[in-house]
Amino acid sequence: MLYTVFIGLSAFFALYTGLRLIRPSRLGFWARIVAWCCLCYAWGSIPAEGFLRHAGVESRTIDVIAFGGAVAFGVASLLLVLLLSRDSLLLLWHARRVLPRRRPRPLHDASRRQFIQGASGTGVMALAGVFSGTAMYGAMRVPAVRDIQMPVHGLHPALDGYTVVQLSDLHVGAFLGVDWLEGVVERANAAGADLIAVTGDIVDGSPRHLREQIEPLRRLQAPDGVFGVSGNHEYYSGISRWLPVLESLGLNMLENRSVRIRRGEATLLLGGVSDYAAHRFGRQYASDSRKAMLHGEDTDFKLLLAHQPASVFAAEKAGWNAMLCGHTHGGQVFPFMAVVSMVQPYLAGLYRHGAMQLYVSRGTGFWGPPFRLGAPAEISRVILRRA
Template sequence: MKENIAINNLHKDMSGLKIAQISDLHVGPTIKKGYVESVVNEVNELNPDIIAITGDMVDGSVNYLAPHVEPLKDLHANIGTFFVTGNHEYYSGVDRWLDKTDQLGFTNLLDSHEIIKKGYGEITLGGVTDYRSSTIKSSHKSDAKLAFDNAPENIPKILLAHQPWSIYNAHEAGTDLQLSGHTHGGQFWPFVYPVRWANPYTAGLHDHDGTLIYVNRGTGYWGPPLRLGVESEITLITLDTKKQNSLTS
């Protein structure tokens, strides 16, 4: 899936910046090393500047799944690979998984941010822990305002947040674009309808009172190994300065 997204106040040197988004890979009982290798190859072929992994990478412990996530160390982005937690990381031993993502070469954004530079242009790339993370690990606040604390005021803010529910907090924090997953786009009919009911946004690009949100439909799957009417997705987002955004209906 390719999306050109126009960001307000984006410096011309940042126009054309490419972000490859992976979400909800769910490496676990049925998604193994071979599938992960194919995802890595597909992402690398996109030649992204940034790789954003927006949670639910795994369904199981580090002891069980370490060999199957090992191909992720071969992900290549010109600037870097950035990771935020999803709810399933907390079911599977979040601290050990954060150690593992460190070892894989990712930058973990845990209610924190990094300044991304290209030429004379800059953006702030922030990330929050899963929307309900504090119920399992109290130090994980899932707070966009905390994530952007001390960030420059005059450059665009992009937030990685697993659940679309973070959009309200993201909007309050002055976020320009939120990248999320979690919903799997409904994964298969007819479950798309309760998923739409349970989430503010299910798939695609939307405008939330001036804050854009893109919801990835899921790179893997959860539960039954099938997707009906909803394809799996690796998203290539290209930032733009001029284009009028085509929103999902």
Template sequence: MAETGVIEAETGERARPRRSVVRRMAVLVGVLVVLFGPPWWVLVAGAGWPGPVVAGGSVVFGAAMMTFPFLMVAGHGRRGSDRAARVGDTVLGVIWVLFTWSVLGGLVDLVVGRPRVVAVGVALVAAVLLGWGHYEAMRVPRVKRLEVRLPRLGSGLDGTKVVVLADTHYGPIDRARWSAKVTEAVNALDADVVVHAGDIADGNPVERREQSAPLGAVRARLARVYVTGNHEYGSQAQAWLDRMAELGWEALHNRHVVVERGGATLVLAGVDDVVAEHSGLAGHRADLGGALAGADPAHPVLLVAHQPKYVPQAAAAGVDLQISGHTHGGQIWPFNFLVRVDQPVVHGLSRHGDRTQLYTSRGAGFWGPPFRVFAPSEITLLTLRSGA
């Protein structure tokens, strides 16, 4: 009986991993079918094309669906291949746009009953949006200008210019020249403070050394500060802190620096990203108490925290202004609605409580798919104003 019990226990232990694998595979297949199915139906199978067209289109969609997960694993796995990532990310962007507009096109077809017209319309809209979206993703970001009034800011710092960079995401597409042009655009703004709000790269500092090098030429009269984003915790966060320090930036790893002018003082504080505590890296977690330790509570605080959803902690601590990124403004519409489920704000300036304001940047770069649709990139110039 004892031996039987042992055999049964061992069999159960082996069965549980198998069931887990089966469940994961079922979920993966389900996601792929949902994502690729509507475009295949609207553009190919349900449009009433001749048989050879349907067969050829089905082969294309089937091949894309079957290779897509392997490309993503090869591109973004532990030994990521930049070439596989470029192809997989592009497929992801294309199929997301096709999925969105195929669903909308399918609804239109229910009303008009013209499947071929709808198929051509969906294909044209998707092609235009993908072409425009790629241009928007690869261009040097536009400058967004905004005044932010901080009642506790002393008059000596009135007019302080804070330039915000976020989500540069140096990655599989070599954008070293783009990075140099971004630095030129930042320097043209004659900043007092430059903030990089995290997600500097997808990849480690050695792989992205050339792309990150132009950050060393960024100029600011008072300070250049940087905090980690969630993507750093998938690609050597501490090494990125060290790299930014090497480039002359103040790495606000749960700490603060103080800037002064004309008798007025501003505390620039930063915290690790909220995912840091699950990274397994010793000393990495979002620690606002540690970041503000020793700061005079009478002085206004500008906090840099990668994700907007950290703002409740900032408001509870009486922070005057939090600067964040992370959302990309949704990057590809209508993903902004899904981002809003996880974050309190998708982009722009918002108020949280009596004192705290939050500025959420759409970011300068992009993650994954090299497209931005209805979510333009930005470099932000915040001009701080004192007084009520």
């Protein structure tokens, strides 16, 4: 159902963009044909790639074609936003026609409107190009380490300064490969964490196709270990195949379970839950914060790893003190933060939810178009502090 809706919206947006930009242009016949083909490729590439991957069709050639399509989709999306903004302003400008006028309308008013529409169309395309280049640079580079001080009332003195480096939404697949992941691993290892947490959406594709690209994760290291939880994309890619592979790479996958970590005289309970929507793939995968807490109530601090912010409601009821998650990408590309905020309780940053603290990472990689605009990627370094 959602796939059909997405295809329908893509077709509508392609038609709207073409009618508002290509049709009124002075392009020749064949140039118009090429422009319409590029527009259809841009809006149809993401649905086509999703269909192929769902059917199990994977290859390096498809990856290259998909990357080009994802870039085109990103450009088309920004172009649509700018075009809608321009048309809204033009609509307001044309609305003057229904207002009473004291002087006759100039004869050259129609030609002025035509000039404004043509010039603004050129400006929209130029801005889309500038924004696209900036957004692509922001997505493809290895992100910086971002420090987050998490103040905790009553934190045991031995846990003051305890540091967790969080990687989230790596989305290793067709677009982000070995070199990028090696840079992320190197930067995460150098961040001086007590432990490293990977909060889901690690891969996009099958183990057969991505085994070489995911290999750098083996080099992640921290004194108290490297831990992970599943995200929705692990389920799309085959959770039963990926869990043993991720474990073999050194990730201790906390699927509805927890471990105790000693720090001096204090004990930290580190737990993890499967993805919030995992129950759709089988009841055995359902996220369970209470099960993850089992026999850990007597610990000094309880930190839960989850993928989606929506897991916070069950986590608070189960008695967790804090939660680290991702999934939202911080909206990834402006102005789509507004859309993400409508479907997720928290977007990005540090929040207080009842008695809990919650940190939502903007993510380390990206999904869909290789763009980040207004929501920079991050390697999060969360530091517990006595409040």
